Amino acid sequence: MTSSSRVLAILDLFTAEHPNWHTDAIIESLGYSRATGYRYVKELVDAGFLQKAGAGRDALGARIVELDYRLRESDPVLLASLPVMDALARQTHLHAVLTAMYGGFRVVDVHRVDAGGSPILRYGRGRPRPLFRGAGPMVLLAYQPRAKLMRIYGSRRADIEAAGLGATWAAFRARMAEIRKRRAYLSLGEVDPGVGAVGVPILDSDGDAVAALALVGALDAIKAIGETALARTLRTAASEITERMAALRPNG
Secondary structure: OOHHHHHHHHHOOOOOOOOEEEHHHHHHHHOOOHHHHHHHHHHHHHOOOEEEOOOOEEEEOOHHHHHHHHHHHHOHHHHHHHHHHHHHHHHHOOEEEEEEEEOOOEEEEEEEEOOOOOOOOOOOEOOOEOOOOOHHHHHHHHOOOHHHHHHHHHHOHHHHHHOOOOOOHHHHHHHHHHHHHHOOEEEEOOOOOOEEEEEEEEEOOOOOEEEEEEEEEEHHHHHHHOHHHHHHHHHHHHHHHHHHHHHHOOOO
16 A cells, blocks of 8 residues: 555545544554654645544544535536536436446445435435445446456455355356446346436546446336436437537647
């Protein structure tokens, strides 16, 4: 693990269940030396990623909020998706959800547009989602390069088998290939009971999946419209987002 990775690992400790940490507890949890742990925490405080929460304890800092603002103002995938997602939600009366993967193993929703009449969704923007359940995550997983899929399978084999995605590497790879060939994934009650979704990839100009676009709603609503119709609508929307991303790219 690099020094930067060791610093960033500290930020992963902060959760709703454990919103602030004493430096000594951080050191103990991550196995750092006392000198290294205190240096890393000071660097994060100085950079605004952590802020003092009293008596040697720290909480997440305001720099994270600033970076979130910058992302919303500059991310080409998000900027290209916003108007398209608004139109999708109005057209279908379903939630439109934009999902991204980072670090090879982590999946979060980047943006959501709510629609009336749909159930409340348990996972909101920024909350880590299960990797092997749900329309958005499954589409993103299927579009990962073979080498990355092998690493995921090697480290999460038991979870993959438990999710019904294959008991061997060959079976898992075949399942991913099937999803990729369909260019869509239907999820019925995988994440929340009574909630369904259809997701498709958003591709860049090189054909790589940079995000997933999904329509989410009550199972009855998803079944009434049908996977085929929803996938067709989503693919059209995803193609428009790809075109918008290209238009946002600086010339030269």
